[in-house]
Amino acid sequence: MSLVKAKKHLGQHFLTDKNIAEKIVNSLQASSQYNQVLEVGPGMGILSDFLLGKKDLETYLIDIDTESYEFLKKKYPDLGARLINGDFLELDFAAVFPGKFGIIGNFPYNISSQILFKVLDNRNQVVELVGMFQKEVAQRCAEKPGSKEYGILSVFLQAFYKVEYLFSVKPGVFNPPPKVTSAVIRLTRNDIEKLNCDEKLFWQVVKAGFNQRRKTLRNALSSLVSKESMTDDPMFDLRAERLSVDDFVKMTNLINTSRINAV
Secondary structure, eight states: OOOOOOOGGGGGOEOOHHHHHHHHTTTTOOOOOSSSSEEEEEEHHHHHHHHHTTSSSSSEEEEHHHHHHHHHHHHHHOOGGGGSSSOOGOHHHHHHHOOOOOEEEEGGGHHHHHHHHHHTTTTTTEEEEEEEEEEEHHHHOOOOOTSTTOHHHHHHHHEEEEEEEEEEEEEEGEEEEOOOOOEEEEEOOOSSSSOOOOHHHHHHHHHHHHHHTSSSSHHHHHTSSOHHHHHHHOGGOOOOOOOOOHHHHHHHHHHHHHHHHHH
């Protein structure tokens, strides 16, 4: 079979190191919560080879690249409907997977955030994710409060997942090599079904806080609640990067109470 050519507009950088591929696949904990896994952007199947060797998992592949799809159809003729030619961001998870499942992939860096937000939107189905991202994105996901890397994505992901930075990957093991260092992270769903606050307001508070991250929250959140009706809680005098998920939940409830009292 002729090899697939990496396409710049799809953000393709094919992993060539089989040892790293095996390490990524073995990072899947594949808990008793699921037995189906979806690989995103398999390319020429370097991860797929190891995934399909795991007989306790039913592996699905999705690739938007028709050339990759045709290559993989010949390479894995037994996959049938489990090989999908389509856009992961448009995939209806519930139509493909009846229950909970895992996701794995060497993800295109140009849609990293979109991939993670889709996972968040489907967090009650996606119980685990192991993926390769640009190192800066991976660090942002796993970062703890108090650093400049900690941000909106950190809070949203850590509200519902345990996020682990597993290992870094140098550019030389890809074809073509990306201009950045890569890293692999693992998301494991926690047991929080729903946050102990108004979740819609929680998203607004987190976004507003980090969109003006140089300001104290008392100033950054003035579009959501007037300064006059804010409590004297010292959290309002901090910047967003200092607050944990639990702190943001508490702040959301404070703002909600302030709004109710102001009516």
